[in-house]
Amino acid sequence: MTAQLPASGPDLEFQTHVEDGRLWLQTCEDCDTAIFMPRIICPHCGSLRLAWHPASGLGTVYSRTVLYGRPKPGDTRPTRHALVLVDLDEGPRMMSRLPDTDPDDIAIGLRVKARVEGEAGAHVIVFDPAGEANA
């Protein structure tokens, strides 16, 4: 017997769900573990019963680095591009950025809140510092 395909693939499902501006994650209905990156199969227990749920969007910076690039024309300072790994409150970890935050203000342990960036079909999850009001 050949396996039955779900209605649509996990990458497409992700793009469709985050269209509403929230971060969505799959949760395994058998072992109750939240999953990212999107998959067909649970990497913790092998189940195919994965359901999409909106996540809190809250997380904590697990690691950070800043890439120093060539200075822009007419400038002597290198460009700086900060990258983070965020541990989501639901469990999974993801690579991302804080596009509106100075790299020096991004520290390991910083609480952050997700937002959705990018065009339809190519949405990405980025973060902002989670102020008290957001948290």
Place this chain on the structure above:
Amino acid sequence: MTTRLRGKAAIVGVGTAGLGEAPGFNAMDIQALAVHEALEDAGLKLSDVDGLFTANMSHTFPAISTIEYLGLKPRWIDGTNTGGSSFVAHALSATMALEAGLCDVALICYGATLRSDAGRMTPAAEQPTYEIPHKPRYPMTAYAMAAATHMARFGTTRAQLAEVAVAARAWARMNPEAFERDPLTVDDVLSSRMVMEPLSLRDCCLLTDGAGAVVMTRADRARDLPKKPVYFLGGGIASYNRAVSEMPDLTTTAARDSGERAFAMAGLKPKDMNVLQLYDAFTINVILFLEDLGFCPKGEGGAFVSGGRIAPGGELPVNTNGGGLSFCHPGMYGVFTLIEATRQLRGTASERQIADAETALCHGNGITLSHQATAIFGTEATL
């Protein structure tokens, strides 16, 4: 069960070519020169090779292109590509194939011309889908994040990372084939250009051309060949993730498991190792692998490498050829750990020779801390 491979095969020939810069040559050209060198070293001919173990980033089908270029007719091929760790893993699978009679002469080889190709590192066709949109720079981003996490959790300092680069340079200064041989101090490393926090230029490996080849046979045949055999005593691999964001703990690598498997097969312990060749793509790698392979407790790697412990004259010689940081690094470095271990165990490492070296550990790391391979070798006395 796992000891069935111990001592069953040996490295009988090694060769290198095009180290540093080889303008006007392609990867297959300099690989062929390294292979020729290794076979001459082994007292064997190309036509004797009936097992091929290779991987690279420039070819989609590295093994098949190698076969065609060299005119090989192998009975057994292993083209498993786990990144720079491939060749250390190949030493284990070559021993397995030799012992099973699938081949009699195993060739492990690699070549790349990254420097002459203007530093163009062929990007892997397969990249982590959910990391790419954030514009990481592979592989550096992963190692910088590992270093940042190690520093935050254990108080490891940039000066301790720098000690790794300084030790590598001190070894390279005793290796006429090393690419970078100028003196280097901790201050030089700290004041070099910041590339990716917390890693500066001198925390990062070189980008060179270079090729390496290793020939292995079963132990009984090895004894009849011209050079002193370097016996395979144990090996292990471990891999749990491709993307760094999928790595459970950035301060602990799968080397903990690959190392444990290799030591179990060899029936040896870290304290039994005379010389280590650890894939040092970045300074943090050496600290992580010394911890994960059991040479010091987790979190203490920074203090462990300080005060010249892994440098010439120190109590634990690491990367005696100068490593990927100062010797050469043509994109994938693993094969060079095997070659330097062989030279040390043969006693032919000239100025940088470790006195009475009987055991050597090679550790290969692949992609972005994604795959780890450990292999332990010894002289006849260790059998």
